[in-house]
Amino acid sequence: MANYDILGDIAIIKFVDGVSKEEKSIRARELMQQYKCVKTVLEKTNKVSGRLRTIKTRFLLGEKKKETIYVESGCRFKLNVESCYFSPRLANERIEVARLITKSSVKNPAILVMFSGVAPFPIIIAKHAKTKEIVSIELGKDCAKYAFENIKINKLENRIEHLQGDVKKVIPKLLKENKKLKYDFIIMPRPNLKETFLSQALGVAKKNSIIIYYGFSPESKKQTMLEELEEEAKRNKRKIKILNCLEAGDIAPYEHRYRIEIRVLN
Numbered sequence: 396m397a398n399y400d401i402l403g404d405i406a407i408i409k410f411v412d413g414v415s416k417e418e419k420s421i422r423a424r425e426l427m428q429q430y431k432c433v434k435t436v437l438e439k440t441n442k443v444s445g446r447l448r449t450i451k452t453r454f455l456l457g458e459k460k461k462e463t464i465y466v467e468s469g470c471r472f473k474l475n476v477e478s479c480y481f482s483p484r485l486a487n488e489r490i491e492v493a494r495l496i497t498k499s500s501v502k503n504p505a506i507l508v509m510f511s512g513v514a515p516f517p518i519i520i521a522k523h524a525k526t527k528e529i530v531s532i533e534l535g536k537d538c539a540k541y542a543f544e545n546i547k548i549n550k551l552e553n554r555i556e557h558l559q560g561d562v563k564k565v566i567p568k569l570l571k572e573n574k575k576l577k578y579d580f581i582i583m584p585r586p587n588l589k590e591t592f593l594s595q596a597l598g599v600a601k602k603n604s605i606i607i608y609y610g611f612s613p614e615s616k617k618q619t620m621l622e623e624l625e626e627e628a629k630r631n632k633r634k635i636k637i638l639n640c641l642e643a644g645d646i647a648p649y650e651h652r653y654r655i656e657i658r659v660l661n
């Protein structure tokens with residue numbers, strides 16, 4: 396009848412079509428009884444949408460609020476569940492990426508996180524991996540406001556530089572300030588939109604940089620997605636090697652999120 400996510404003290408339920416108001420209230424009450432930490436129950440009324448990947452919600456039960464504090468891998472994240480994209484289902488990805496960085500042979504790597512939202516990837520990487528600077532870029536103004544706050548809450552002001560804006564504008568600006576700017580790891584928790592943003596990543600990649608690219612596709616089109624990435628790299632006069640393509644959750648029936656680990660070869 397419904398699935399749900401719990402973000403701190405807010406539960407967000409997505410009902411299938413045709414569920415009555417009464418049934419929704421009963422489910423909301425049950426959730427509150429089941430999870431003592433839940434103070435607010437909201438209904439998700441649309442799919443993640445737009446460039447900012449946000450949702451709309453309707454209040455069902457408890458305290459009327461949309462802001463919460465969520466704890467993941469020992470870090471705290473303040474966010475508004477409606478104005479910011481945040482998925483607790485990516486928790487495993489974030490800690491896995493931090494581990495991957497720790498395991499690499501590069502000492503104190505420089506990291507770029509594109510599409511950083513309220514900054515969970517930069518913060519978890521900074522807390523769990525030894526790195527040089529981490530640069531974090533996010534388009535959404537509200538998301539970026541929380542990202543700045545979260546960096547402070549987790550006492551990482553001297554490890555993470557957060558920038559608000561479109562990666563297509565921010566990266567060229569950074570390159571103008573420093574023509575030699577390159578990162579060892581470029582993390583791309585992309586929005587599920589057509590644009591790949593791969594050329595922006597390649598613009599700040601050096602030989603042997605690793606790009607962690609999140610792509611969305613049904614299993615049957617996975618190979619095409621990988622070939623298109625190789626083609627796009629070629630058009631940018633770069634050679635890449637796909638090291639790994641791992642399933643990282645479903646976003647719809649038969650539609651998967653893949654974590655694609657890419658090495659830049661030239």
Ligand SMILES: C[S@@+](CC[C@H](N)C(=O)[O-])C[C@H]1O[C@@H](n2cnc3c(N)ncnc32)[C@H](O)[C@@H]1O
Pocket residue numbers: 446447448480481482485509510511512513514515516532533534535538560561562563584585586587
């Ligand atoms: C799938 S969400 C990932 C958020 C975050 N990394 C996380 O793990 O929760 C994608 C994010 O990319 C941001 N975004 C979309 N287009 C962008 C762009 N051109 N430049 C920078 N950020 C962008 C959206 O606002 C959204 O927060």
